[in-house]
Amino acid sequence: MSTTDSVRDNLLARIKTSDTPYEVLRAPELKALAGELQSLPVEQRADAGRALNELKQSLQAAIDVRQAELLDQAVVPIDVTAPWDLNSQRPELLSTETGTQHPITVELERVIDIFTRMGFDAHESRQLDDDWNMFGALNFPEGHPARDGYDTFRTEEGFIPPAHTSTMQNRVLRADKQKLEAGGNIASISYGRVFRNEDVDATHEHTFYQVEGVFVSRDASLSQMLGTLRAFFEEYYGQKLAIRTQPGYFPFVEPGLEFMIEKPASIGGKPGEWLEMLGCGMIHPNVLTAAGIDPTEYRGFAWGGGVERMIMLKYGIEDLRHFESGKLAFLRKFA
């Protein structure tokens, strides 16, 4: 075996196990071979030079393979769904705290539970809608000033992140109208996120939740509506409540009302301290017509209001902004 061959075998073997394979290129054996080249007779130098070059190339190829191998070993698979401290492979940093549902989710489920036990279907509302469902189907004519009251966002394409869950009314009425034809009623709630271009403060948020209800039958009445809402709120707050209404204007109901409850003494309310909980009223004939329901045969009532407001009253929360803040100190209170 020539010197070159034995040097190659030796160096290749080192590369295969080395953590720094490129250092092999600085091995003294290689330097020695290069030195020997100079002392060879001229006619042997060309062959010996080529052999040395080939040797270096084969070493380089082996180094590349080894480097790739080392890189593979260095890559620790990352679980992108795990908390960062799990991926850091330092289990002592792992939090032992278990996550919980967001208070809005918990309370929304309670709300849905109460209404479904009362016989209502429940649907989640959309987070992107159009002008028709936001305004047109709800009896807001083009250019009507009441449109401005909703501070709607719009996408460049003209879509609307809904400013109230009433955007679901036309869909629900159309989808369920065969229930009326079959002699039944429409009873449905829609719940979900709504968005308004508000100046944010303790009682205004750009993003919040609403629950909306619609009920349609041959003889739906305001007194049924008030009874339904009272029953709901008494169940939600777990106590008897005094209720009151005052006139309110919404183009999609006639008459339109604001529904109020007297703040219970058990949560620090004083007699005569009324809180507005939601907007409601008898569904406007134009809204029934837009959904293909004959308003001379059927009547309906609808209501809609903010979920956070209900939760704030239940738990004495002062600032609406806590809900979307992601602050753990706030969330832990509900754990």
Ligand code: PHE
């Ligand atoms: N959509 C109205 C609002 O957000 C509330 C409402 C719903 C009023 C249904 C009447 C009937 O202000």
